[in-house]
Amino acid sequence: MTITARTSSDVFNRPAARFTAAGIDIRASALGQCRRALWYTATEQPATNPPEPDSLTLLEAGNALEPVVVHAMRRSGWSVTPADRDEPMSVSVEAVPGLTVTGHPDATGCPPAEGGAAAAVEQFLFGDDEPSAQTDELVIEVKTRGPEAFKRWRTLGAERSHPESVAQAACYSLGLYGECRDVVIATLDTGSRTWDHELIPAARAEHAWRNATGRLQALADHHEAFGPDPEALPERDFTASDWQCQRCPHLNRCQPGGAGEAEDDGESAEPVSDETARAALCEYEQVQGRIKSLEADKRGALKTLQHWLQGKGERKARLEGSAKQRTVGMVQSRRYSVDHTRLNALLEPGQRAEIVTEQTSEYLRVS
Numbered sequence: 001m002t003i004t005a006r007t008s009s010d011v012f013n014r015p016a017a018r019f020t021a022a023g024i025d026i027r028a029s030a031l032g033q034c035r036r037a038l039w040y041t042a043t044e045q046p047a048t049n050p051p052e053p054d055s056l057t058l059l060e061a062g063n064a065l066e067p068v069v070v071h072a073m074r075r076s077g078w079s080v081t082p083a084d085r086d087e088p089m090s091v092s093v094e095a096v097p098g099l100t101v102t103g104h105p106d107a108t109g110c111p112p113a114e115g116g117a118a119a120a121v122e123q124f125l126f127g128d129d130e131p132s133a134q135t136d137e138l139v140i141e142v143k144t145r146g147p148e149a150f151k152r153w154r155t156l157g158a159e160r161s162h163p164e165s166v167a168q169a170a171c172y173s174l175g176l177y178g179e180c181r182d183v184v185i186a187t188l189d190t191g192s193r194t195w196d197h198e199l200i201p202a203a204r205a206e207h208a209w210r211n212a213t214g215r216l217q218a219l220a221d222h223h224e225a226f227g228p229d230p231e232a233l234p235e236r237d238f239t240a241s242d243w244q245c246q247r248c249p250h251l252n253r254c255q256p257g258g259a260g261e262a263e264d265d266g267e268s269a270e271p272v273s274d275e276t277a278r279a280a281l282c283e284y285e286q287v288q289g290r291i292k293s294l295e296a297d298k299r300g301a302l303k304t305l306q307h308w309l310q311g312k313g314e315r316k317a318r319l320e321g322s323a324k325q326r327t328v329g330m331v332q333s334r335r336y337s338v339d340h341t342r343l344n345a346l347l348e349p350g351q352r353a354e355i356v357t358e359q360t361s362e363y364l365r366v367s
């Protein structure tokens with residue numbers, strides 16, 4: 001594996017893929033991207049669906065918040081060295097022959113517990129109060145996520161929710177240290193402004209890297225077979241209804257009419273006019289208003305009943321209602337919570353997938 005290190009100020013603006021004298025170079029943060037999209041970028045096809053200004057603002061806001069995560073980690077006792085934002089250190093790793101992955105690590109550092117990452121996890125899990133010697137520093141990949149994505153990451157673990165970020169951190173570890181060490185994914189919830197971290201053991205980080213580079217082998221083979229030919233396209237990795245295509249800057253070139261097709265999926269046979277939709281919205285608002293007021297009345301009545309029960313010194317009593325006698329009683333409910341950080345540290349991604357399953361449902365929200 002070839003490892004080089006260099007410094008560059010324009011590294012943040014690099015394209016996701018480009019041809020080099022040695023083959024293809026992929027930006028580390030684009031490791032999970034569609035291979036055809038990477039090919040369009042490398043062959044310098046102009047974007048047919050450039051990102052909306054709002055998406056760019058979201059991206060810039062995420063980048064701007066990264067130093068906030070570093071400050072929060074330091075306050076929690078982490079030793080963190082963030083990248084120099086003007087002159088970030090860039091690392092380049094040969095993933096497969098003819099294909100390199102290049103990027104800039106967000107930060108490096110060590111967990112707060114003495115004894116480093118492994119001991120920190122051990123201490124955290126088993127309360128071991130005999131710390132071992134200080135470990136080497138680790139790559140820290142800093143992410144900002146919206147509330148839903150943050151919850152998903154915490155619940156499923158980074159290898160399931162965002163495997164490309166684990167592969168990215170593993171790449172930096174290889175580039176910086178010449179070996180795949182444990183890596184840390186530190187994530188800020190942009191909604192609640194809370195942060196958390198996940199430590200991925202070296203063997204699992206390396207596995208994520210192997211998966212990512214296995215995918216990229218096909219791109220290197222394609223380049224080997226066709227050279228930098230913009231007409232010879234690799235297979236599509238996604239279909240028009242996938243979010244990857246919906247956000248792809250090359251959607252209209254790759255799948256002309258794809259955006260429209262995806263939008264049509266949920267349409268009913270009978271088109272609904274704007275006027276009818278507006279009437280439905282007004283009706284919805286009126287019903288919502290009535291529900292809110294009824295809910296407030298219900299809460300008030302329940303409070304009165306609770307005071308009545310407390311006054312009697314009982315937990316349950318019978319009372320004549322308007323049509324029948326009813327039981328009024330206190331009910332105890334119990335909630336169980338799972339510490340996903342501990343669960344993720346203890347189990348392999350495959351075992352977690354058997355235990356923490358995911359269901360998706362769709363509903364219409366009016367806000």
Ligand code: SF4
Nearest residue numbers: 034037236245248254
């Ligand atoms: S539109 Fe979809 S399949 Fe086509 S290049 Fe983009 S992500 Fe890949």
